[in-house]
Amino acid sequence: MPEQKETLEYDVLVVGGGIAGGESALNLANIGYKVLLLEKELTIGGKMILLSKVFPTLDCAACITTPKVSEISRHPNITIFTSTVAKKINKIAEHRFEAVILKKPRYVNVPDCTGCQLCEEACPVSVTDQYQYGLVGRKAAYIPFSIASPRAAAIDIDNCTLCGACERACPTKCIDFTQTEEEYLVKVKSVVVATGFNLFDPLKIPRYGFGKFKNVITSMQMERQLAPTRPFNTILRPGDGKMPDNIAYVLCTGSRDKTVGNPICSQICCMYSIKQAQLLMGALPMADITIYYLHIRAFGKGFNEFYAQAQDMGVEFVKGKVGKITENEDGNLILRYEDIESGVVKEAEHDMVVLSVGVLPNMEISETFENKNLELDPFNFVGQPDILASPAKTSIEGVFVAGTASGPMDIPDSILSGGAASAETTSYLRRASL
């Protein structure tokens, strides 16, 4: 049984601490509203904080995220609860919502942790690092990654042997194994849903061999390999540590594909693949990069130029539908694909394959709403009943949606959407005081 804590009161509850939720929270806090920001992970920043550089400007993702994230964490009007989810949300009346939130123990007193990493060094356990998407290990006492916010340790209790090495090593005695789950009742006037998206799991397409062939990786794993907080010493094949020199991208993996239940375009994967291809050409100057695509969706500002830039750099674009991937004894991969221009089935060998996985809805939040129905759209993203006039509105008055919770979009659009949600929330809250 979780420990029952005191009742909390805020103006707005923002669920999800990615870039969209963060932007909404920041805008609302700057106007003077008190915001409670819930994040289920150990750190805020969402997917963006894990990216390398961003299209189409190739700015470093951390350089944009870190200042924003630290502004959010330091803002006097924002309270952040990490490792926390909303269990239920009820609308009592207009401008009156009640949420029950559940905070999992981190086993570390965050304000006392200096991020010195001595616990990490002392911990004897090594398990798979979820923040490096399984490419490398991490300790059971660990700081998620160097730019995490809060940059504080956490104990992975499920893999901890309770040996006490971390406690002995900690100079500030901030590790506390007596922490338990805490449940709070939160009263707010409005809610922003910014729970983001899930990545498509390529195990659902067995013919691509992901999981079985270690040199077939996802785009998120490549993103980690390209980031400054990378898992390896450089870009390497997870199968044997070889520096790849002939990398293929398979676009639309799990998107525009009825057979896997996701008929829509994910909007970002063409562009992030083109971005990664450019970054790879910089990191591995001798490497050949081939992108297998159905159509290139380069619709945003500066996107088509970015695509042309990749072509000029020598990235090869093949209009082809990849049917099957097989593995050679040396770990190289054979792609069997239909060349769409000629209609001929061809084969090509590459030493590493990146699956450009698509954007899936994160549906769990809709079940959190108890007495009102948070309607989803036909593809299970949060529905926008008034998409043209009020894109942040949901089926529940007083509940607004921000970012990829409402559909696939890139970072600039997620920030715009976070801004729209904060503006509509403000206007809803102002009506309460009229």
Place this chain on the structure above:
Amino acid sequence: MEAEKGKTHKYLRERRPVPKEVTEQLKVFTKTKKSILNALKEGDKTIPQLSEVLNMPKEEVMFQLMSLLKYGFVETGEIDDMDEYFYYKVKDNGKDKS
């Protein structure tokens, strides 16, 4: 609570038994770490070379070695003549910090 600061793991140990798999997993890692570090003490090696001497799949060597690199036991050396595989070596003479 009655737990003493700095020794709270004892408090939880009484209330939450450590699953067998977790202790087992620690044993496997400690053993693998030792064998990789010992092999590297004999001389710098690439991942395929380590895989051969340790008779361990390359992908597993890769995962464990990269973890040891992250934890500071190992460092990266030169790349081989074909520009394919890096050599890895023990750091600080493989002094076990944990």
